[in-house]
Each structure stands twice: as structure tokens, then as C-alpha cells.
Amino acid sequence: MDKEERFVKQITPKSEDFSRWYLEIIRKTEMADYAPMKGIMVIRPYGYAIWENIQRLLDNRIKEAGHVNAYFPLFIPESFLQKEMEHLEGFAPEVAWVTQGGQEQLEERLAVRPTSEAIIGSMYAKWIQSYRDLPVLINQWANIVRWEKVTRPFLRTTEFLWQEGHTAHETEEEAQAETIRVLSMYKEFVETELAIPVIEGRKSPRQRFPGAKETYAIEALMSDGKALQMGTSHNLGQHFSKVFDIRFEDREQKQQYAWQTSWGVSTRLIGALVMAHGDDSGLRIPPQVAPIQAVIIPISLGNWKESVLPVALGLENELLQAGLRVKIDAREEFTPGWKFSEWEMRGVPLRLEVGPKDVKAGRAVLVRRDTSKKEFAALTGLKEQVRKTLQEVQSSLFDQALKFQRENTRRVADYAEFKEVIESKRGFVVAWWCGDEACEDRIKEETMTTIRVIPLKLEAKESPGACITCGKKGRELAYFARAY
Amino acid sequence: MDKEERFVKQITPKSEDFSRWYLEIIRKTEMADYAPMKGIMVIRPYGYAIWENIQRLLDNRIKEAGHVNAYFPLFIPESFLQKEMEHLEGFAPEVAWVTQGGQEQLEERLAVRPTSEAIIGSMYAKWIQSYRDLPVLINQWANIVRWEKVTRPFLRTTEFLWQEGHTAHETEEEAQAETIRVLSMYKEFVETELAIPVIEGRKSPRQRFPGAKETYAIEALMSDGKALQMGTSHNLGQHFSKVFDIRFEDREQKQQYAWQTSWGVSTRLIGALVMAHGDDSGLRIPPQVAPIQAVIIPISLGNWKESVLPVALGLENELLQAGLRVKIDAREEFTPGWKFSEWEMRGVPLRLEVGPKDVKAGRAVLVRRDTSKKEFAALTGLKEQVRKTLQEVQSSLFDQALKFQRENTRRVADYAEFKEVIESKRGFVVAWWCGDEACEDRIKEETMTTIRVIPLKLEAKESPGACITCGKKGRELAYFARAY
Numbered sequence: 001m002d003k004e005e006r007f008v009k010q011i012t013p014k015s016e017d018f019s020r021w022y023l024e025i026i027r028k029t030e031m032a033d034y035a036p037m038k039g040i041m042v043i044r045p046y047g048y049a050i051w052e053n054i055q056r057l058l059d060n061r062i063k064e065a066g067h068v069n070a071y072f073p074l075f076i077p078e079s080f081l082q083k084e085m086e087h088l089e090g091f092a093p094e095v096a097w098v099t100q101g102g103q104e105q106l107e108e109r110l111a112v113r114p115t116s117e118a119i120i121g122s123m124y125a126k127w128i129q130s131y132r133d134l135p136v137l138i139n140q141w142a143n144i145v146r147w148e149k150v151t152r153p154f155l156r157t158t159e160f161l162w163q164e165g166h167t168a169h170e171t172e173e174e175a176q177a178e179t180i181r182v183l184s185m186y187k188e189f190v191e192t193e194l195a196i197p198v199i200e201g202r203k204s205p206r207q208r209f210p211g212a213k214e215t216y217a218i219e220a221l222m223s224d225g226k227a228l229q230m231g232t233s234h235n236l237g238q239h240f241s242k243v244f245d246i247r248f249e250d251r252e253q254k255q256q257y258a259w260q261t262s263w264g265v266s267t268r269l270i271g272a273l274v275m276a277h278g279d280d281s282g283l284r285i286p287p288q289v290a291p292i293q294a295v296i297i298p299i300s301l302g303n304w305k306e307s308v309l310p311v312a313l314g315l316e317n318e319l320l321q322a323g324l325r326v327k328i329d330a331r332e333e334f335t336p337g338w339k340f341s342e343w344e345m346r347g348v349p350l351r352l353e354v355g356p357k358d359v360k361a362g363r364a365v366l367v368r369r370d371t372s373k374k375e376f377a378a379l380t381g382l383k384e385q386v387r388k389t390l391q392e393v394q395s396s397l398f399d400q401a402l403k404f405q406r407e408n409t410r411r412v413a414d415y416a417e418f419k420e421v422i423e424s425k426r427g428f429v430v431a432w433w434c435g436d437e438a439c440e441d442r443i444k445e446e447t448m449t450t451i452r453v454i455p456l457k458l459e460a461k462e463s464p465g466a467c468i469t470c471g472k473k474g475r476e477l478a479y480f481a482r483a484y
Numbered sequence: 485m486d487k488e489e490r491f492v493k494q495i496t497p498k499s500e501d502f503s504r505w506y507l508e509i510i511r512k513t514e515m516a517d518y519a520p521m522k523g524i525m526v527i528r529p530y531g532y533a534i535w536e537n538i539q540r541l542l543d544n545r546i547k548e549a550g551h552v553n554a555y556f557p558l559f560i561p562e563s564f565l566q567k568e569m570e571h572l573e574g575f576a577p578e579v580a581w582v583t584q585g586g587q588e589q590l591e592e593r594l595a596v597r598p599t600s601e602a603i604i605g606s607m608y609a610k611w612i613q614s615y616r617d618l619p620v621l622i623n624q625w626a627n628i629v630r631w632e633k634v635t636r637p638f639l640r641t642t643e644f645l646w647q648e649g650h651t652a653h654e655t656e657e658e659a660q661a662e663t664i665r666v667l668s669m670y671k672e673f674v675e676t677e678l679a680i681p682v683i684e685g686r687k688s689p690r691q692r693f694p695g696a697k698e699t700y701a702i703e704a705l706m707s708d709g710k711a712l713q714m715g716t717s718h719n720l721g722q723h724f725s726k727v728f729d730i731r732f733e734d735r736e737q738k739q740q741y742a743w744q745t746s747w748g749v750s751t752r753l754i755g756a757l758v759m760a761h762g763d764d765s766g767l768r769i770p771p772q773v774a775p776i777q778a779v780i781i782p783i784s785l786g787n788w789k790e791s792v793l794p795v796a797l798g799l800e801n802e803l804l805q806a807g808l809r810v811k812i813d814a815r816e817e818f819t820p821g822w823k824f825s826e827w828e829m830r831g832v833p834l835r836l837e838v839g840p841k842d843v844k845a846g847r848a849v850l851v852r853r854d855t856s857k858k859e860f861a862a863l864t865g866l867k868e869q870v871r872k873t874l875q876e877v878q879s880s881l882f883d884q885a886l887k888f889q890r891e892n893t894r895r896v897a898d899y900a901e902f903k904e905v906i907e908s909k910r911g912f913v914v915a916w917w918c919g920d921e922a923c924e925d926r927i928k929e930e931t932m933t934t935i936r937v938i939p940l941k942l943e944a945k946e947s948p949g950a951c952i953t954c955g956k957k958g959r960e961l962a963y964f965a966r967a968y
Contacts, residue, residue: 025714033607034607034609035556035557036561036606037557037559037561042554042555042557043554043621045553048553048555051555068532068845069532069533070527070529071535071645072526073519073526074627075521075524075580076631080520093586094586095585096559096585096586096594097584097585098580098581099582101579101580102532102577110580112558112582119519123517127517143627145558147585147586147588333616360664
């Protein structure tokens with residue numbers, strides 16, 4: 001057994017224990033670590049660099065769609081949350097409360113924001129007077145605290161990072177259009193940059209955001225067949241604007257309540273990326289969000305420091321100049337084989353090897369993380385080859401995930417088959433639902449399965465079948481799955 | 485009195501009431517607003533866009549100097565703060581405490597981070613084992629809470645945003661070099677991008693960060709003659725590494741404690757920018773950090789929508805393409821004069837007017853915010869002219885501030901003159917200090933003046949004079965000032 005094998009063997013195979021594999025990947029790649037408090041994690045530089053790429057790429061889209069960023073307070077007075085009981089009851093079990101400031105006991109408890117509708121609503125009431133002030137299209141990047149009982153790094157932690165958009169509009173139609181526009185933006189972003197295909201759709205009323213009129217989400221399949229909610233977009237109607245008195249004078253000089261939306265994605269996307277693309281050797285990070293897109297490994301043979309190293313350093317410099325995120329690993333205390341596994345585990349999309357023979361031949365060896373395919377490439381014009389290969393890796397990761405999603409999305413004929421598929425294969429199960437919450441609850445209880453989304457677009461129009469549970473006429477064709 | 489005049493008159497003149505002028509500017513320009521809780525502000529899009537520019541320009545420098553970003557928890561268990569009593573005592577009066585999570589009363593209170601040395605130290609103890617793991621050069625962008633009694637938007641608020649760097653090194657020399665390197669980076673950043681000249685130097689022992697071996701700071705003069713601390717860089721020695729047990733095996737296989745630094749700047753810089761450059765007409769934002777670098781105002785005369793507007797829109801597009809932050813104000817409900825004052829108040833560095841005559845002559849009118857100087861410029865090649873003018877505005881703001889700083893930095897002969905200058909003129913007073921805290925305290929008590937910094941570099945070497953207070957031999961040539 002050589003060093004490389006031994007090294008990789010340290011990771012529990014995915015097939016053996018997915019959950020342990022996930023936790024080991026997160027720790028060993030130094031994406032995150034446990035803080036000394038229950039359920040709280042530290043995002044280490046390697047994980048945070050992925051978040052920075054996500055932020056940059058999504059922030060560009062949010063701004064191109066006309067939004068601006070702002071920053072609202074971390075603390076929300078309890079009385080503000082109490083103004084909206086449905087909202088408060090939805091979040092109360094998860095709120096961390098500040099009761100003391102310095103030496104003084106506070107008269108009113110302050111919630112550490114579990115979401116910001118209440119505090120933002122109270123400010124919008126001050127800022128919005130006329131239809132001329134609308135639309136208000138504001139986003140914030142912030143930390144959020146929810147006191148979770150069961151936690152898992154990136155997927156569910158007491159504190160996490162996210163963006164939350166909060167908009168106010170003149171008409172119901174505009175708010176609905178914004179809700180869907182953002183949902184589509186999320187889908188395009190996640191599919192393009194994270195290479196994860198998603199299903200977009202409505203949530204069932206039971207799974208709506210507390211206070212929302214309608215909640216939409218994008219959902220993806222992880223490689224263990226469980227679903228993960230990747231982002232949500234809520235049409236809030238006039239619910240919060242009535243509670244917080246966000247009124248404006250309309251074009252006919254009449255007072256109206258504003259129509260609102262809110263929407264967000266979080267550091268959970270990093271967990272999605274691990275579970276959607278990772279394999280037994282470790283991470284496979286899509287090049288678009290990879291902290292390191294290509295690692296250069298000089299092969300330490302003979303007088304490599306004189307012959308190979310200068311060429312490798314020149315290559316690094318050339319690729320950095322071309323705007324690629326590249327790193328050379330010239331450490332002397334590790335063998336090339338050890339480094340191969342290390343960077344494979346860390347999911348770097350492309351490895352460039354340069355050894356004495358390669359230098360003589362004026363070439364490098366390119367090894368793709370997704371396929372392990374090796375090829376020679378001339379040093380001259382290498383940056384174009386690298387760029388092209390990175391694009392191929394990005395597409396190939398998306399294609400693999402899409403293939404997996406399609407193979408694991410199944411229409412079922414009856415409830416027996418539903419249960420059988422969920423038990424043996426997981427994935428998305430597509431079935432008609434009558435719209436009755438009793439059926440939804442029964443399915444959840446008996447199969448630990450929930451309605452993930454009711455798709456916005458169906459691939460083919462079809463007339464409603466029977467509800468999978470009760471047999472009554474189906475109203476919604478729903479995607480069911482076990483989920484994180 | 486025309487509309488323009490009336491509009492500007494809404495701001496209290498600086499000379500009449502600086503503090504009121506400041507608060508009015510902040511509110512009227514929509515940089516920030518008060519949240520419904522004491523001492524807490526909302527950073528509105530116009531203010532936040534300045535922060536985003538600050539973040540981008542400083543983050544580039546932080547990364548170029550070899551640091552990486554990460555994210556550490558908001559909550560710090562009380563026992564962690566208690567490990568370091570000096571640190572705890574320094575911050576305890578300002579800590580907001582979480583005592584309840586969901587429905588459960590916490591066994592141990594959690595501090596909402598007032599700074600992150602304790603939590604980061606505890607993680608570094610896990611991550612650092614060998615000299616090969618060093619240096620650790622990590623920065624984070626985060627929100628901070630300090631329960632302040634007297635608050636003022638951007639300058640001192642219960643919650644604020646900042647970056648905090650935390651590094652660990654193999655040797656004392658390296659840590660000291662890092663401390664100074666960051667201080668110089670801050671100075672260069674603030675002078676180049678915010679156009680505010682600063683004095684860099686050491687703090688007196690009394691004003692050290694709790695737990696630090698030495699604290700360095702950059703200090704600037706605001707236009708009312710009071711000083712503002714703009715950023716700090718601390719050499720922490722081995723103090724925290726001993727408390728949190730951050731040990732490593734050195735090159736001789738011996739166990740050593742790591743040498744640490746920490747450093748930060750905050751949203752306070754936005755307040756500095758207002759107070760250093762603003763005038764009676766409002767803000768004057770340095771082009772490098774201005775959300776809008778140039779505003780284009782089409783003059784609404786005659787058939788302006790057919791003749792002027794298309795030219796103005798074309799100009800906007802051309803300047804946006806050139807990477808400039810430009811906005812056209814084509815609102816019909818306001819007159820050009822009203823718009824001139826509005827954008828002057830908001831501190832946009834450059835105004836471009838395009839009227840019917842200008843279109844015919846193939847030109848635009850350029851008006852600089854800093855000098856109110858008008859000039860014609862040909863539409864052909866205008867982007868180069870705009871770029872050049874913005875650079876001139878940037879330099880001119882710095883030059884004005886530097887001139888003010890120099891004119892308001894005074895050497896005094898004795899304590900009587902010291903008091904007289906501070907009372908009548910404020911500014912920096914440069915005087916010898918014996919190093920005795922009794923003298924420092926007496927000056928503070930009698931003149932409300934503190935030692936801002938003991939400069940790193942003196943312009944001319946001179947032999948120590950007498951301490952301004954006690955007359956004993958001076959040990960430090962210090963910059964004194966009243967400060968925010």
C-alpha cells in the first residue's frame with residue numbers, strides 16, 4: 001500500500017456512511033471546524049473562500065437585477081416580533097435572547113435576528129411615503145442565529161451567514177413577478193456556478209415561511225438521494241406591511257399598503273456543493289467557485305529545484321496573470337504522490353504536473369479531478385488549455401449531477417410503490433396530491449417524506465391523476481423526498 | 485430666494501453646530517437612520533455603498549499582504565472571556581449577554597462578540613502544532629456589539645461592522661513587523677482611498693487594547709479640530725497564546741508559545757469621511773469610495789426629451805462602460821437647480837450638465853464638488869476628461885485635509901500655551917511627556933485632552949524637552965488632542 005492509498009483511506013467511503021463521510025470531508029479539507037459551543041462552527045479559510053466566490057457571483061446578479069445592499073440591526077426588540085404572532089410563533093423556539101447589556105438588565109428582551117422581516121418592515125414604514133418611493137429593492141449580507149437542536153456543519157447550525165432580500169412594491173403583480181424573478185435568478189446561479197441542477201416550485205401551505213402568502217423554493221438532490229432546500233423566495237403579500245404600517249400614497253392619492261417579498265440563500269450552499277459533487281476521494285469543487293482552480297505540482301526528481309521549479313513558478317505566474325486562481329505546491333516535506341491525494345481531497349478541479357521530462361518536452365501533464373483523465377499539454381498556450389479544461393470540468397460536474405437527478409426522479413403508480421421507492425432508492429418521487437394536509441401529514445409520518453416543491457413548470461401537460469394517498473382527485477403534481 | 489438656496493439652508497452650518505450638522509448630513513443624505521432601539525443604526529444603501537467600496541479596496545490590500553478571510557462565531561462563552569481577566573475587565577461593561585436560547589435558560593451566558601481574540605485564540609490552539617503551521621494570517625469581516633452609553637451614528641454605535649485581523653507568528657520580531665506593516669497598510673489605505681491624512685504612532689500604556697503588549701493607531705483630525713482614531717494594530721506578544729495555550733514545536737523541537745497580533749478598522753471610517761471632508765452644502769465624498777462618482781443632469785428645457793436626454797443617456801452608458809460609477813438623474817418632478825443641490829449635498833464628486841446648447845456644441849459642463857469650478861468639455865473623449873478630473877478631486881480633497889492638519893498641529897512652549905491652544909483652536913498639540921500616567925491623567929482632567937499617538941517617525945530628531953506638565957525630562961514627544 002503506497003502513501004497515496006493510505007492517505008485516501010482515511011476518509012470513510014460515501015457508500016459506507018454518508019453522514020460520517022460528509023463530516024470527515026468538512027474537517028479534513030479544513031473547510032470548517034467545530035467551535036467550543038454546541039452547534040456552532042468556524043468557517044475556515046478554505047470554506048470561506050468558497051463563500052466569498054458565492055457572494056461575489058450572486059451579489060453581481062442581485063445588483064444587475066436592480067437591488068442595492070444595506071445593513072440592518074442584529075437585535076430585534078421582542079415587541080417587534082410580537083406584532084406578528086404567526087411570524088413570532090414560527091421563530092420563537094429558535095430565538096437566542098439578549099437580556100443583559102453591560103451591567104444593566106434590559107427592560108425588553110432583544111432577539112438575535114432569526115430573519116429580518118420585522119426590523120426591516122419597521123424601517124420601510126418610515127422610508128416609504130409615496131408610490132414614487134417604490135419599488136424598494138434592498139438586500140443584506142448578514143449573520144443569522146437560530147437555536148437549532150440538531151446541527152450539522154453548513155446544513156444546519158446555530159449561526160449561519162446568508163443574504164436576505166426585502167422588497168416593497170406598488171402592486172400585487174409586481175411583488176409576484178419579483179418573487180418569481182428571484183427564484184429564477186437563484187436557479188440560474190446555482191446551476192451555472194455551483195453546477196447543481198435544481199427543481200423550482202411552490203411549497204405546500206404547511207411549509208410556507210411564517211407570515212408569507214406563498215413560498216417558492218429551489219430544491220436539489222444530494223448524491224445520497226436526499227433532497228436539500230437551496231434557497232427560498234417568499235411573496236409576503238400585504239401581511240407584514242399591514243402589521244408594520246408600510247403605507248404609501250398611490251397614483252390616485254389613495255393610501256395603500258405596500259406589497260412585499262423576501263428571499264435568501266445561505267452558507268448551506270457550501271454543504272450542498274459537498275454532498276452533490278463529492279466522491280470517495282473527497283471534494284470536487286466546481287471551478288467557478290473553487291478557491292484554487294488549478295494546483296501546480298513540480299515533480300521533485302533529480303535537480304528539480306534548478307530545472308523544474310523555475311518552469312513551474314513561471315507557469316503559476318502566467319496563469320495568475322491570466323486571472324486564474326492557481327497555487328503551486330512546492331513543499332519539500334511531502335512527496336508528489338501525497339500532494340496528489342491532498343489536492344484531490346480538497347477538490348481542486350485541475351492538477352498540473354511538471355517533471356524533468358515534461359520540462360524537456362516543453363509540456364505539462366493536466367489531470368482533471370472529475371474524471372482523473374490525464375493529458376499532455378504544451379506549455380506554450382497552456383493558459384487557454386487550462387481555461388478550456390476548467391469549463392469542461394464545470395459542465396461535466398453539472399451533467400453528472402443532472403443525470404443523477406433524472407435517474408432518481410421517479411413517477412409512481414400508487415402509494416405502495418411510493419413507499420417502496422423511497423425506502424429502497426430515495427430520490428424525488430413525483431406523485432399527485434389532493435391538496436389536503438391530512439394526506440401530506442400521513443405521508444410524512446409513514447415515510448419521513450415531505451413535499452419538496454410543486455414545480456412551476458411541468459414537462460408535459462397532463463390531466464390530474466388520483467392523490468397518491470387518499471385516491472381523491474389530485475390537485476397538485478408534487479415532488480416528494482426525504483430531505484435534510 | 486430660489487429653490488436651490490432654500491434646499492441647502494435646511495442643513496445647519498458646520499460653524500454653527502458641528503454636531504448637529506453631522507447628524508443632519510447623515511440623515512438627509514440617507515447614509516444611515518436610527519433603528520427603533522437606543523444607540524443602534526441602520527446603514528442605508530447610500531452609506532453601505534461607501535462601506536462596500538472601503539471593504540473591496542481594503543480587502544484587496546489585506547489579501548495582497550498574504551492574509552486570508554475566515555468566519556468565527558458571534559457568541560463567546562463567558563468562561564472564555566474569563567480566562568483573560570484584563571481582557572474581560574476591559575470589555576465587561578460593554579458586553580451584551582445572551583442568556584436564553586429558544587425556550588431554554590442557558591447554563592453559561594454567551595457574550596455577543598465585543599472583539600474576537602478569545603474565540604479565535606481557542607481555535608488557533610487547535611490548529612497550530614508546529615512552526616510549519618506558522619504564520620497564521622487570518623482576517624474576518626464581521627459585526628461587533630459594544631453596549632455603549634453615548635452613541636453617534638458611525639462613530640460609536642452599539643453594533644458596528646469591521647474587519648479584524650488575527651495573526652500568529654514564530655518569533656517576536658515577526659509579530660512586531662506584522663503589527664507595523666498593517667499600521668502602514670492602514671495609513672496608505674486611508675490616505676489614498678479616503679483622502680484623509682493620518683499620524684501613525686504608538687498609544688500610551690493607558691490606552692492600550694486590554695491584553696496587548698503595545699497598541700499602535702492611526703489618528704486623523706476632523707474639520708472641527710477634534711481627533712478621531714481611524715484604526716488600531718496591536719502587538720499581543722504571547723499574552724493570549726499563554727492564556728489559550730497556543731503552542732507550537734519550533735525548529736529545535738522545543739515547545740513555544742506563538743506571538744500574536746490583532747488589528748482592525750470599522751464603519752467609523754464613514755463617519756471620518758463625513759467629518760474630514762464635508763462642508764456647509766453637505767458631503768464631499770472622495771471619488772475612490774463614492775457610490776456615485778459623477779451624476780449626469782440633463783437640463784430640462786424645450787424639447788429636451790428628444791434632444792438632450794438621448795445624448796445624456798448615451799453619455800451615461802459610455803461612462804458606465806468605462807468602469808465609472810455614474811448615474812443619470814432624469815426625474816421630471818425636480819428642477820435642474822434642485823438636483824444640483826441634492827447631489828451636492830450627497831457629495832457626488834463631479835456633476836455633468838447637458839443642456840440644449842451643450843448638445844449643439846457637442847460638449848458637457850463639468851462641475852467639481854470640491855471647488856465648484858465649472859468647465860466645458862467636448863463629448864468626444866469625455867471619459868478621459870472625467871477620469872482625470874476625478875483624480876484631481878481625489879488629490880485636492882487630500883491636499884485640503886493635509887493643509888488643515890498641518891495648520892492645526894502646533895508645538896507649544898508650556899502648559900499655559902497648551903491649554904490656551906486646546907481651548908481656542910483645538911487640533912493636535914505636540915508636546916514632550918515624561919511618560920508618567922499622573923501627568924497624562926492631569927492633562928485629561930484639566931483639558932479633556934488625551935495622548936492620541938506617540939509618532940513612529942519624527943520629522944526632525946531633537947533632544948528631549950521638558951514634560952509639558954511636570955517639567956521633568958520628557959521621554960516621548962506626543963500628539964495630544966480632544967477626540968471623538
